[in-house]
Amino acid sequence: MEKKRILFVSQEIYPFLAKTEISHNARKLPQGTQENGKEIRVFTPRFGTINERRHQLHEVIRLSGMNIIIDDKDHPLIIKVASIPAARLQVYFIDNDEFFKRKTNVADDKGADFSDNDERSMFFCRGVLETVKKLGWKPDVIHCHGWMASLMPLYIKKIYNKDPHFADTKVIYSIYDHKEGFESSWDERFHEKLKFDGFDEEVTNLVKNPSIDAITKAAVTFSDGVVQGSEVIQPELQQVFDEASCLKLNYLPEEHLTKGLSEFFDKVIEEGILIQ
Structure with missing residues (x-):
């Protein structure tokens, strides 16, 4: 029987x-999923705070070189990889000098959110999907962690669905x-x-006020x-979870998470309702 393929897409990964x-789960879950007999790939942004020399990142020339258009502007896509030897994991990094070569990750040194975080998320999600296509690797499930990956369900169900x-x-x-x-x-x-990316009003109307609550609700709306x-999440996000019409997995402590999630992957693959 062919192994199920799980693509992990995370805003951050330890170490x-x-x-x-988030970074802890994004480090442990792929390893546990792999040990449970599934095939995995892992993607994350190459934030400027990541020490490339220490972690031995290197560019994959055959995967780099594509331009991704965001809001009618071209942005070169650079792909890098590094390994976590103790976990037998290879991690792919989505990079672009304009979006990710900064001294901080998602907010400036005064704590103010970067004004282009929306475009960084768009670039990251599209960069992952285009790279996975180049790899010729078809995922059965994409598991998203962190708001940087929140647009992935929208792209899969509304843009890449054909x-x-x-x-x-x-x-x-x-x-x-x-x-x-x-x-x-x-x-x-x-x-x-x-809208410029090709999304219709079903999507754009959900995010006219692009708060974290609205973005999370949109992500869940198009998820399987x-x-x-987290054991405790903000009341507004808890409401989004409680009202979700897709399959749900309640919080599990770490000692039960890998096994519970592996079973959840199987359930979603077998029983999940594909949203057209």
Whole structure:
């Protein structure tokens, strides 16, 4: 029987960035999923705070070189890789000098969110999908962690849904109690940028006010499964989780998470309702 393929897409991964609930899960879950007999790939942004020399990142020339258009502007896509030897994991990094070569990750040194975080998320999600296509690797499930990956369900269900490479791909979104880089709403023109990308009003109307609550609700609306990633999440996000019509996995402590999530992957693959 062919192994199921799980694509992990995370805003941050330990040890490349500091240990948080998201970065820890994004480090442990792919390893556990692989050990449970599934095939995995892992993607994350190449933030400027990641020490390339220490972690031995190197560019993959055959995967780099594409331009991704965001809001009618070309942005070169650079792909880098590094390994976590202890976990037998290879991690792919989405890079672009304009979006990611900064001294901080999602907010400036005074704590103000970067004004282009919406475009950085768009570039990241599209960069992942285009790179996976180049790899010739068809994921059964894409599991998203952190708001930087929140647009992935929208792209899979509304833009890449006619692409044979992703025709049967299901998407799972994990909701965390983590707002870093999303203290304020995204650019008020965000819905116009999505329209330029080809999204219809079903999507753009959901994010006319692009707050973290609205973005999370949009992500869950177009997901096949949703996971409560933190034991306690903000009331507004808890409401989004509780009202979700897709398959749901309640919070699981770490000792039960890998096994529970592996079973959830199987359930979503077998029973998840594909949103057209």
